[in-house]
Every structure is written in structure tokens, then in C-alpha cells.
Amino acid sequence: MAATTGPASIDDDVDFKYWAFISYSHQDEAWATWIHRSLEGYRLPRGVAGSDFRGEKVPKHLRPVFRDRDELAGGADLGGKLRRSLRDSRTLIVICSEKSAGSKWVNEEVRYFKSLGREDRVLCLIVSGEPYACGTPGAEHKECFPKSIRFQLDGEGEISSEPAEPLAADVRPGKDGKPDALLKLVAGVLDIGFDRLKQRDARRRKMRRIQWYAGSACGLIFGAAGYLLLADQGVGLPGKETIQLELDRRELSVMRAVASDEEIFSTAKRLRLDLSNAIHRAKEDSGWISQTLRDGEDDDLPDDPFSHSQAMAALCVAPERGPWSDDLLLKCARMTFVPEPGKSISGFQELYAPPEPSLKPFDSCGAFWFVNLLAASTRKEGLVPGSMRPALAEDLLEVQQALEPYRAGTGGWWMFPGADQTAPPNAYSASLALLALLECRKAGLPWMGSVERRDELLEATALWLRENFHQDGKAAGWRGTGENRYEIFDGLTLQIHATLLRAKNEAGIGIPDHILQAMERQLIDCASRTAAFPVASGEFESDIKVQGRAIQRKEAYRFLWYPWALVAMDGWLKMEKAEPRPKEQVVRIRRARAHLVMDIGPVLVDSLENNWLFMAAETLYGLSSVRED
The missing domain is CATH 3.40.50 (Rossmann fold)
Structure with a gap:
């Protein structure tokens, strides 16, 4: 008021x-x-x-x-x-x-x-x-x-x-x-x-609480006050966890104060612009974005429609334009779907619909990011003129048709095409499928020409992911396949948490309590991480049949944890507004998000400005969730 x-x-x-x-x-x-x-x-x-x-x-x-x-x-x-x-x-x-x-x-x-x-x-x-x-x-x-x-x-x-x-x-x-x-x-x-x-009232209340604690501490010759501050800071004292719990429950922490939303949003905006500028510098004259942002290291690297589309999708999701005009952004976003001069097929078709069947069919991950790009560019305000939307709809249908051989009937998705293969559906492909379905839903786009089909697949994929959650002692999350079938991956788990939260907030698909509790523990633990926290890689392997021949396919992917932790935290905080959680959980997840943005973000983005394109693209995608609604 x-x-x-x-x-x-x-x-x-x-x-x-x-x-x-x-x-x-x-x-x-x-x-x-x-x-x-x-x-x-x-x-x-x-x-x-x-x-x-x-x-x-x-x-x-x-x-x-x-x-x-x-x-x-x-x-x-x-x-x-x-x-x-x-x-x-x-x-x-x-x-x-x-x-x-x-x-x-x-x-x-x-x-x-x-x-x-x-x-x-x-x-x-x-x-x-x-x-x-x-x-x-x-x-x-x-x-x-x-x-x-x-x-x-x-x-x-x-x-x-x-x-x-x-x-x-x-x-x-x-x-x-x-x-x-x-x-x-x-x-x-x-x-x-x-x-x-409100600000004056908050300052007064905080000062009153601090004075109350200080007054109580005086009765114990200031020892209790010192003990509280040390415990608040995280020094390993008896009762530290209980003290921190009570301080967080009442938002009274002094040593672990949470940055304001205004500071967090402002820092996230600056980081997004830094990444947007870095991607812009890697743009070649042709319009393709180099696979690497390192100066002078792209001469021998071919154009990569996968990482290019991933970067364009992230730029379309980002709220700021930065150095990208609408015309330039649209031109670069369309590069994957428009044949280059002298070629009869597009970059997408070379990967997923070549004139002659490939003996090394491409994995599903790139196609999911193509869907994300088409959906994100469609809903980017003022980007796509009405005359071009039919062409985008045709492109979307073509990508979705190309993904049909990767879909398992159980709600899962394969890394490689064809039901006649040795590998089971995997959590990474399913998480990307769920993200693509959510992006289509948010943009009001169908799947294979049907919104009913889209929503059916969305629910089936989310349920498959829920059913394949594992709790191994203290470790909880999603495993890899093959040699990694017993290993729970941190970054992959955060990515799935992020997409499941979106599915809950946007499509009303529930999350079981045991997954929600594990999710909260993992998000809160992010407050203790640094920019050097390790990023795990998972290998996917399967024997598939192409033109009647048995072929072994392998791919490895890095599961970045940072961007998906941000998306998951944003989704959790949105969920909490509708379904309140304990106050201390809210404070701790807000503190973890502030730490990721304010402390880790500048260090990480500085390193990404001279790194691989896909890492900068995913990080930009994640940072785009940290903004005022």
C-alpha cells in the first residue's frame, strides 16, 4: 500500500x-x-x-x-x-x-x-x-x-x-x-x-533483539555473547547446530547475515551481462559462436550447432539484451536451422536428419537444447516477428520428430536412438527432456502438434525421474549408467531437482517428501562450497544397431552444479511461497543462494569468460533465474 x-x-x-x-x-x-x-x-x-x-x-x-x-x-x-x-x-x-x-x-x-x-x-x-x-x-x-x-x-x-x-x-x-x-x-x-x-522498524527490532541477547550475556560476564557469536560464525563448539538453528529460525544471525535481494539481483544482472559480452566476443563473422571463448583457440574447431544453440537459448532466457540487438540475436538463433551458403541442409539436419543414415548417430542432448532454443526464442518478447513463427513451428516439429527414437515407453529417455540397444534410459537425458517439455509449455508450444501429448510426456518424464531417485546412506540423488550405475552425481542431481521444482510450480506435479528433504539438504550445503568445488563427468555407453550393424556409442558429459543449484533455489523459494516450509530452511537456502551469487559468481564467471562455450551458456541460463519476478 x-x-x-x-x-x-x-x-x-x-x-x-x-x-x-x-x-x-x-x-x-x-x-x-x-x-x-x-x-x-x-x-x-x-x-x-x-x-x-x-x-x-x-x-x-x-x-x-x-x-x-x-x-x-x-x-x-x-x-x-x-x-x-x-x-x-x-x-x-x-x-x-x-x-x-x-x-x-x-x-x-x-x-x-x-x-x-x-x-x-x-x-x-x-x-x-x-x-x-x-x-x-x-x-x-x-x-x-x-x-x-x-x-x-x-x-x-x-x-x-x-x-x-x-x-x-x-x-x-x-x-x-x-x-x-x-x-x-x-x-x-x-x-x-x-x-x-519497514526498514526503520526492522532495524529497531533487530537492535532490540541484539540488545536482548547482549543484556542476557552481561549476566554471564559476556561469555555467553562470545559463545553465541562464535557458534553463529561456525566454530565447532558444543551446541553449535542448535544455536545456528535458533538464530536462523528468528533471522538473528550476525556472523552469517544474508545479503538483501536487491544486492543479489544486482550482482546476478552484472554477471549475466559479463557472460553475454563474452559470448558476443566469441561470435564469428558468419554468425556462429565459437565452441571456446578463449582468444585464438577456435581456428581448428568446427562450428558446433549443439553448443551454439545452448548459448542462444541462454541468451533468449536472459532478461537483459546486453550487446545483442534483436536482429542479431534472431539471426544467430536461426543459424542452426538455416542451411549455410553452399549447403542443402541445416546444421540440425546434419546431426539428426542426414540424407544418408549415419553410422554414428548423435546423442539426444543436443536436440533437447534445440527445443529449448526454439521455445525460448518464441517467448522472448519482441524477438520473433509473426511472419517467422510458422517457420519456427516447422523447425520445432522437425526436432521433436527427430527425438522420437530416443524416447522409451516408460517415461524415460535414451542417450542414443533405438529401442534395440543395451543401455537403459538415463536420468541425464530424462532431465533434459523434462526441461524441454517445460520450456514448450511455458511458451505455449505443443509436442508433435499436441499440447495434450506434451503434458502427458511431461508428467510421465517427471514420474520416471521420481521413481529413479536413490538414497544411498548419506548420498541421495540420481545415478549414471554403465560403469557409473552405482555413482550418484551431484551436478546431475541438482539439475533434476531444478526441473522437478519447475514441474511442480508450473505444472502441479508433486514431489515426494523424501526427495524434497534430500533436495533441501543439498541446497543448504551449497553455502559451504567454493568456486573450486569439483564438477563430475558421466560416461554413457551403449551397443546400438544402425542399418543392421551393431555399433558401440560412447559420450561423456560434465554435470555442472552451479547453474542448476541457482535454478533449484529459485524454484524452491517460489514453491515455499505457496507451501510454506520451516523458517530456518528459508533463511538457509536464501543464504546459500546469496553465497553462490555474491561470493562464487564473480570468481566463476571470470574464469568462464576464457573457457568453453557450453559452460558459459549453462551458467548464464542458471543466473537468469536470479531476478526479480
């Missing part, structure tokens, strides 16, 4: 008695009692108390606040006293619910207060119902705003048909919550910015 700035509607010559008048239906008396006591009991922070409010000095408490049950019990002339009390009040606070919306007394109190020329001094506290539900057929009974709130008054002081824009705090589940709602109302009463008041 934004406070108004300097309205001249309060009469300068009125000797106000009340800071606020609470208007409510007596069926909402519990809420009226709460806000009455809270407003009068709230001690204004230093810098607010004592400041000037329309020629008056703001007291330490907003007292008195008028509530008719307390002020007018037994009054003979109730109407007259009510009007006098309204005139004597600087602000009107209306408790809004389905009951108050139907109360003629609440409606009349609001109308009369507005008629005094104080329309901009009306504040709302929504406790139930829905604002403006009366405009939705069948939902009229849910309306919480009285008519005099919804509309302005005319020149005669009567309710007009001109819509009003009431300022409101909201204590309904999932909204402001009581603490922020109280602060919003206090800010509205005093015509000060909510953010300013």
Missing part, C-alpha cells in the same frame, strides 16, 4: 482528537480489537516519532484510536456522536470483509468521512472476501469492499459511478500478513513511505 504524498484534504483548523477511526461490522470485532490494540500499542521508530506531520509533532504512539464499541457504549445520540468522532479523526480505517461490504453503517461511515474532503485518508484492511468480486457473475457474495469504498463521491457528497482506488493492507492467507499489514496502515496514517517505515 503506497502512502499518499501531501494531500491537502485534512482541514488545517480542525483540532483532531483521534489518529484513526476504525469502521467495521461487529461480526469482525476480533479484527477490530486486534488492529485497535496494535495501532495504539505500536511504538514508532526513532526518526518517525518526533517528526512533523502537518504541523504537528508525531508522538511515540498513535493514541487515541477511535472504535465505536469502546467510545460510544450507552450513548443516547449515537448518530451525532459518530459523526463528531469521524470529524475528529485524521484517518478512517475500514475493516473489509463480506460482512462489512453488506453493512449499511460501514458504508455510511465511509461516505460521511469522504464527504468531509478526506477521500485520500481512507485506508482498508482486507480480512476476508475478494475486492471487486461484485463485478464477477456468481461471485458477488465474496465482495469485501463497501460501495462507498469502491466509488468516489460526487459534488453533492453522494456515491458516484466513478471508480475509486482505495489503499489497502491485506491479512488474508498468503498476502501481507499481520506485521506488514500493521506497518502499511501506520505508514498510511502518517503519510510516509511503507519501505521507509
Whole structure:
């Protein structure tokens, strides 16, 4: 709720008695009692108390606040006293619910207060119902705003048909919550910015808590305070875990304070621009992006549609354009699907649909990133003109058709094509398949021409991944195949956590508790990592048949942990807003994310600016999840 700035509607010559008048239906008396006591009991922070409010000095408490049950019990002339009390009040606070919306007394109190020329001094506290539900057929009974709130008054002081824009705090589940709602109302009463008041209030509360701890520590000759700080810092003392748990639960950590979202988002933006610039420097005159970002090391490397498309997908997902104009970004994004001069087929077709069947068919990973690129470029605002969208739809269908031989009927996906092979479906291919399906869903694109087919595959792939989760003692996650079939990979597990969280948040596919608990442990543990944390590689091997011949295929992939930890943390924090988790878990995952962005990010990005393209592309993709929604 934004406070108004300097309205001249309060009469300068009125000797106000009340800071606020609470208007409510007596069926909402519990809420009226709460806000009455809270407003009068709230001690204004230093810098607010004592400041000037329309020629008056703001007291330490907003007292008195008028509530008719307390002020007018037994009054003979109730109407007259009510009007006098309204005139004597600087602000009107209306408790809004389905009951108050139907109360003629609440409606009349609001109308009369507005008629005094104080329309901009009306504040709302929504406790139930829905604002403006009366405009939705069948939902009229849910309306919480009285008519005099919804509309302005005319020149005669009567309710007009001109819509009003009431300022409101909201204590309904999932909204402001009581603490922020109280602060919003206090800010509205005093015509000060909510953010300013909240910051001052937070500083005061933190200082009070610190003072409380310090006072307790004085009783123990300061030893307890030193013990708490050392335990907070992570020194291996008895009870360290319990102390840190309690500090995190109350957001009181001093030695492990979490950076603000503003600092995190600002750093992530700078890192994304650094990577975007590095990829731009690696662009060749032809439009292809070199496989390596190292200067002078790309002369002998062929153009690689896979890593090129991975980089273009990341650039399309990134919120900033950087050095990439729309025309340049679209041109480079289309390179994979447009034949080069002198060639009859595109880079994609050379890999997945050559004129003659290849004796070394390409693995599925590249095709999934081609899907991601097409979906990301389609939903990138203002990038693809309408005339080009049919061509992109044809490209998408061609890629999805090429992926059909890699799909197992169980919901899993193979690294290499064909059901007649020795390797089982693997978690890495399935995680990339799930990511591609999610990107198509987010862009509103079908799979093989059908959104129903897309959603069926999305759910089947997510369920397959859930069923193939392993818990091996302390290690929990997803294994490789072949020689790696007993090894749980950290980076792969983080990537699957990230995609499963997206599937939950975007498609409503649940995550079992045992996977969620293991996920939270792994994300929290990221707070102790450094930029040198090892990146594991997995090898995929299978005997396949091509043109009746048995062929052995091998591929190795590096499972980067950093970008997918960021995506997973973003997904977890979004999930937590809808399904609250313990407070200490929220604090610890926010702390881990801040550490990855603020501490590891600059070191890692600096090294990636002179490294392989796919590593920079995946990292840019991950950093793009760290932004303000």
C-alpha cells in the first residue's frame, strides 16, 4: 500500500482528537480489537516519532484510536456522536470483509468521512472476501469492499459511478500478513513511505533483539555473547547446530547475515551481462559462436550447432539484451536451422536428419537444447516477428520428430536412438527432456502438434525421474549408467531437482517428501562450497544397431552444479511461497543462494569468460533465474 504524498484534504483548523477511526461490522470485532490494540500499542521508530506531520509533532504512539464499541457504549445520540468522532479523526480505517461490504453503517461511515474532503485518508484492511468480486457473475457474495469504498463521491457528497482506488493492507492467507499489514496502515496514517517505515522498524527490532541477547550475556560476564557469536560464525563448539538453528529460525544471525535481494539481483544482472559480452566476443563473422571463448583457440574447431544453440537459448532466457540487438540475436538463433551458403541442409539436419543414415548417430542432448532454443526464442518478447513463427513451428516439429527414437515407453529417455540397444534410459537425458517439455509449455508450444501429448510426456518424464531417485546412506540423488550405475552425481542431481521444482510450480506435479528433504539438504550445503568445488563427468555407453550393424556409442558429459543449484533455489523459494516450509530452511537456502551469487559468481564467471562455450551458456541460463519476478 503506497502512502499518499501531501494531500491537502485534512482541514488545517480542525483540532483532531483521534489518529484513526476504525469502521467495521461487529461480526469482525476480533479484527477490530486486534488492529485497535496494535495501532495504539505500536511504538514508532526513532526518526518517525518526533517528526512533523502537518504541523504537528508525531508522538511515540498513535493514541487515541477511535472504535465505536469502546467510545460510544450507552450513548443516547449515537448518530451525532459518530459523526463528531469521524470529524475528529485524521484517518478512517475500514475493516473489509463480506460482512462489512453488506453493512449499511460501514458504508455510511465511509461516505460521511469522504464527504468531509478526506477521500485520500481512507485506508482498508482486507480480512476476508475478494475486492471487486461484485463485478464477477456468481461471485458477488465474496465482495469485501463497501460501495462507498469502491466509488468516489460526487459534488453533492453522494456515491458516484466513478471508480475509486482505495489503499489497502491485506491479512488474508498468503498476502501481507499481520506485521506488514500493521506497518502499511501506520505508514498510511502518517503519510510516509511503507519501505521507509519497514526498514526503520526492522532495524529497531533487530537492535532490540541484539540488545536482548547482549543484556542476557552481561549476566554471564559476556561469555555467553562470545559463545553465541562464535557458534553463529561456525566454530565447532558444543551446541553449535542448535544455536545456528535458533538464530536462523528468528533471522538473528550476525556472523552469517544474508545479503538483501536487491544486492543479489544486482550482482546476478552484472554477471549475466559479463557472460553475454563474452559470448558476443566469441561470435564469428558468419554468425556462429565459437565452441571456446578463449582468444585464438577456435581456428581448428568446427562450428558446433549443439553448443551454439545452448548459448542462444541462454541468451533468449536472459532478461537483459546486453550487446545483442534483436536482429542479431534472431539471426544467430536461426543459424542452426538455416542451411549455410553452399549447403542443402541445416546444421540440425546434419546431426539428426542426414540424407544418408549415419553410422554414428548423435546423442539426444543436443536436440533437447534445440527445443529449448526454439521455445525460448518464441517467448522472448519482441524477438520473433509473426511472419517467422510458422517457420519456427516447422523447425520445432522437425526436432521433436527427430527425438522420437530416443524416447522409451516408460517415461524415460535414451542417450542414443533405438529401442534395440543395451543401455537403459538415463536420468541425464530424462532431465533434459523434462526441461524441454517445460520450456514448450511455458511458451505455449505443443509436442508433435499436441499440447495434450506434451503434458502427458511431461508428467510421465517427471514420474520416471521420481521413481529413479536413490538414497544411498548419506548420498541421495540420481545415478549414471554403465560403469557409473552405482555413482550418484551431484551436478546431475541438482539439475533434476531444478526441473522437478519447475514441474511442480508450473505444472502441479508433486514431489515426494523424501526427495524434497534430500533436495533441501543439498541446497543448504551449497553455502559451504567454493568456486573450486569439483564438477563430475558421466560416461554413457551403449551397443546400438544402425542399418543392421551393431555399433558401440560412447559420450561423456560434465554435470555442472552451479547453474542448476541457482535454478533449484529459485524454484524452491517460489514453491515455499505457496507451501510454506520451516523458517530456518528459508533463511538457509536464501543464504546459500546469496553465497553462490555474491561470493562464487564473480570468481566463476571470470574464469568462464576464457573457457568453453557450453559452460558459459549453462551458467548464464542458471543466473537468469536470479531476478526479480
